[in-house]
Amino acid sequence: MAISHSKNSPAWTQGLKPQPDWAIENSDVSEEGWEVCVRWWGSASDDAPAQGPKEVIIRPTSELTPEALKRGITAGVMRNLVPIAGALIGQVGETESEAKFRATIKTLASELPRTPREAPDVYYAGLLRIFEILDAVSTEPINELVRAIGGDISKDTVKTRLRTARQRAARQP
Structure with missing residues (x-):
């Protein structure tokens, strides 16, 4: 294999x-x-x-x-x-495919700027993209997103950032 x-x-x-x-x-x-x-x-x-x-x-x-x-x-x-x-x-x-999928999600998360302050447009668009992918396949997309992002970011912080990402996306033409 x-x-x-x-x-x-x-x-x-x-x-x-x-x-x-x-x-x-x-x-x-x-x-x-x-x-x-x-x-x-x-x-x-x-x-x-x-x-x-x-x-x-x-x-x-x-x-x-x-x-x-x-x-x-x-x-x-x-x-x-x-x-x-x-x-x-x-x-x-399925376990192997799922592992590859999670690795891809982790890679996408690692490509995000370290904080939204570094590049807000890139950060929020990327965060929302990752969440939407996880939301389509996971029963716990927020928890999966927190794990993918890693670091010391709390679940509440991720929720707040997702809310901001959705608001920014809604303003896009």
Whole structure:
């Protein structure tokens, strides 16, 4: 399994539009010699990490016999590969996707100015963006936001700053 962030994106993500903030790939080879590869990718603006992969790839390996390659991916081959794909998905699972999503949120939070006084427009717009992403997927978006921001900022301070961010956003044309 290969997990990478946008700074070390694997080559297979280069053609994706828009470029993902995170990517996960997991693969295995069947006894017959077919490689099954499952891939997830996403960005911080996704409503939620995908529960299942966005892409499943089946390709021949050098272990595949010429006869099997000539037959191709038949219904029988597919029946044999479904359990492999299921196991690969289970290895990554929702927990892994969720962890990547949280890491992306943490990265966005780390890109905020240290205080709203440094760059108010950037800070409040970024804070509201992170909150809206968390609010779409979390039952406790405020608590998650406080954890993502870190430091010694209280929950009440975050609520006050969110209120300010909403007011500023409402004034935007």
